[in-house]
Amino acid sequence: KAGVTQTPRYLIKTRGQQVTLSCSPISGHRSVSWYQQTPGQGLQFLFEYFSETQRNKGNFPGRFSGRQFSNSRSEMNVSTLELGDSALYLCASSYSGGLNTGELFFGEGSRLTVL
Amino acid sequence: AQTVTQSQPEMSVQEAETVTLSCTYDTSESDYYLFWYKQPPSRQMILVIRQEAYKQQNATENRFSVNFQKAAKSFSLKISDSQLGDAAMYFCAYLKSGGSNYKLTFGKGTLLTVNP
Numbered sequence: 001k002a003g004v005t006q007t008p009r010y011l012i013k014t015r016g017q018q019v020t021l022s023c024s025p026i027s028g029h030r031s032v033s034w035y036q037q038t039p040g041q042g043l044q045f046l047f048e049y050f051s052e053t054q055r056n057k058g059n060f061p062g063r064f065s066g067r068q069f070s071n072s073r074s075e076m077n078v079s080t081l082e083l084g085d086s087a088l089y090l091c092a093s094s095y096s097g098g099l100n101t102g103e104l105f106f107g108e109g110s111r112l113t114v115l
Numbered sequence: 116a117q118t119v120t121q122s123q124p125e126m127s128v129q130e131a132e133t134v135t136l137s138c139t140y141d142t143s144e145s146d147y148y149l150f151w152y153k154q155p156p157s158r159q160m161i162l163v164i165r166q167e168a169y170k171q172q173n174a175t176e177n178r179f180s181v182n183f184q185k186a187a188k189s190f191s192l193k194i195s196d197s198q199l200g201d202a203a204m205y206f207c208a209y210l211k212s213g214g215s216n217y218k219l220t221f222g223k224g225t226l227l228t229v230n231p
Contacts (some may be wrong), residue, residue: 031217033130033217042221044221088158100219102148102150102208104217106160106161108157
């Protein structure tokens with residue numbers, strides 16, 4: 001069974017640009033979550049999608065947005081990039097077939113550098 | 116808001132020895148889950164062990180076990196017979212119980228080094 005796939009793995013952008021990151025969950029998994037990982041703040045929850053609907057949202061500005069498609073693939077977008085957006089962005093999927101037990105399956109992440 | 120604190124930024128252990136990683140958390144909820152996730156240098160995080168707050172028995176997964184002290188809000192991870200492959204960043208995480216809640220709160224992590 002293929003794992004969670006994130007693309008691109010590495011990217012470099014300049015301030016003011018926008019970026020779109022993609023995540024393909026494990027087959028059959030319907031919940032996709034996004035986390036930002038930085039050395040200073042650690043892992044912070046961005047949002048979670050289930051059946052194309054955002055169910056949970058973290059405390060990030062509106063420049064951070066996401067969506068989920070009918071095949072459960074998800075994208076996140078960051079507009080008007082700032083230097084502080086440089087981070088590893090992790091996607092995680094979960095089955096969500098019943099009561100959430102918290103086991104997430106993570107991708108390897110997309111490393112974003114903003115210059 | 117829930118918080119998770121890992122007071123040891125770095126730890127080291129000799130191969131085959133035992134090491135304990137500490138985690139404390141703060142919550143007003145009575146029903147929740149606690150986790151230890153491992154992030155090796157390749158960066159893909161994997162679940163090591165999970166504890167349901169309503170269970171008094173400490174969770175165990177092979178060489179990994181936890182010491183869950185609900186009243187003290189403490190959740191430590193013990194790794195026995197440490198192996199070189201255990202070297203990684205370890206994150207303690209909290210999840211409020213609830214069917215549609217998927218927001219995990221993570222600690223800042225403990226970097227574990229295993230010396231041969």
